Amino acid sequence: MAYSEELIKSLKEKGQLLRRDCIKCIGVGVAGHVGGSCSSADLVAALYFHKMKLDPKNPEWEGRDYFLLSKGHVAILQYSALAEKGFFPVDDLLHCKDIGFYLQGHPHLGTPGIEAGTGSLGQGLSLGSGMAIGLKLDNKPNRVYVLVGDGETDEGQIWEAAMSSSAKNLDNLCAIIDCNGLQATGRIADRLPNEPIADKWKAFGWNVIEIDGHNMEEILTALDAAENFKGKPTAIIAHTIKGKGISFAENQAGYHNRALTKEEYDKALEELA
Numbered sequence: 001m002a003y004s005e006e007l008i009k010s011l012k013e014k015g016q017l018l019r020r021d022c023i024k025c026i027g028v029g030v031a032g033h034v035g036g037s038c039s040s041a042d043l044v045a046a047l048y049f050h051k052m053k054l055d056p057k058n059p060e061w062e063g064r065d066y067f068l069l070s071k072g073h074v075a076i077l078q079y080s081a082l083a084e085k086g087f088f089p090v091d092d093l094l095h096c097k098d099i100g101f102y103l104q105g106h107p108h109l110g111t112p113g114i115e116a117g118t119g120s121l122g123q124g125l126s127l128g129s130g131m132a133i134g135l136k137l138d139n140k141p142n143r144v145y146v147l148v149g150d151g152e153t154d155e156g157q158i159w160e161a162a163m164s165s166s167a168k169n170l171d172n173l174c175a176i177i178d179c180n181g182l183q184a185t186g187r188i189a190d191r192l193p194n195e196p197i198a199d200k201w202k203a204f205g206w207n208v209i210e211i212d213g214h215n216m217e218e219i220l221t222a223l224d225a226a227e228n229f230k231g232k233p234t235a236i237i238a239h240t241i242k243g244k245g246i247s248f249a250e251n252q253a254g255y256h257n258r259a260l261t262k263e264e265y266d267k268a269l270e271e272l273a
C-alpha cells in the first residue's frame with residue numbers, strides 16, 4: 001500500500017468526526033444539509049487533514065492551497081473541517097446559523113479559512129479557475145481545489161469554466177465532483193441526466209480520474225495523481241453515497257436538507273461513533 005495503514009485509519013476517522021460535527025451543527029428541529037455533507041466528508045477530510053498546505057494560525061498564509069466549496073450549501077462540512085483543523089473553536093460550530101454569528105448557512109468571506117462566498121450553485125469552478133490563472137501568472141506552486149456537486153453540474157457556468165480551464169492548461173486546478181446521484185428533490189437521472197459524466201469532462205479536455213469517494217486510499221491516490229499530472233486540470237469523479245454513514249439517510253433525497261427529530265439525531269450520532 002502506498003499509504004500507511006495509520007494514515008488511512010486516521011483520515012477515515014476524521015471523515016466520521018466531520019460527519020458527527022455536521023450533525024451537531026444541525027441539531028434537532030431545524031433543517032440542515034445532512035445528505036450532501038455526509039457524501040463529501042471523506043473527500044474533505046483527505047484534503048484538510050492530509051493533502052492541502054494550510055496554516056490555521058495564519059489563514060492568509062501565502063503558501064497555502066485554496067479550497068472552494070462550490071456546493072456551498074454544505075457549509076457546515078467546511079466549518080467542521082476548519083474548526084477541527086484549528087482555524088476557530090470547535091464549540092463555535094454549535095452556534096452555526098445563529099443570527100449575526102460568523103458561521104452562516106453558506107460560506108462567506110471574513111470567516112477564517114474561507115476563500116470566497118459560495119453556494120449560488122455553478123460559480124465555484126469559475127472562481128477557482130480565476131485563482132489558478134492568477135497563481136500561474138505569479139509563478140506560484142499553490143494548488144486550487146474545487147468541490148462541485150453532481151446536481152450542480154446542471155449549471156451551464158460549470159461547463160464554461162471547464163472549457164476555459166483546460167484551454168488555459170490549468171494543471172494547478174483540481175475539480176472534485178461529488179457524484180452521489182441525487183440532488184435536492186430526487187435522482188439526477190430523473191431530472192437532468194448527466195451521464196456519461198466522466199466522458200463529458202474528458203471531452204472538455206480534462207484529465208479524469210474516477211474513484212470510490214469513500215475509499216480513502218483511492219482518494220489519496222487520485223489527489224496525488226492530480227498534482228503530478230501536467231498540462232491540464234484534473235477532474236476527480238468521486239462516486240459517493242448521499243447521507244453516507246447514517247442508515248436512515250443513505251440514498252434518501254428527503255435528507256438533502258432536513259430537520260432531524262431527537263430520535264434521528266441520537267441515532268445518527270450513535271451510528272457515526
Ligand SMILES: Cc1ncc(C[n+]2csc(CCOP(=O)(O)OP(=O)(O)O)c2C)c(N)n1
Binds near residue numbers: 073120121150180
Ligand atoms: C443557483 C442555485 N440554484 C438553486 C440552489 C438551491 N440548491 C441548493 S442545494 C441544491 C441541489 C444540489 O445538488 P448537488 O449539487 O447534487 O448537491 P449534493 O447532492 O451534493 O448536496 C439546490 C438546487 C442554489 N443553492 N443555487
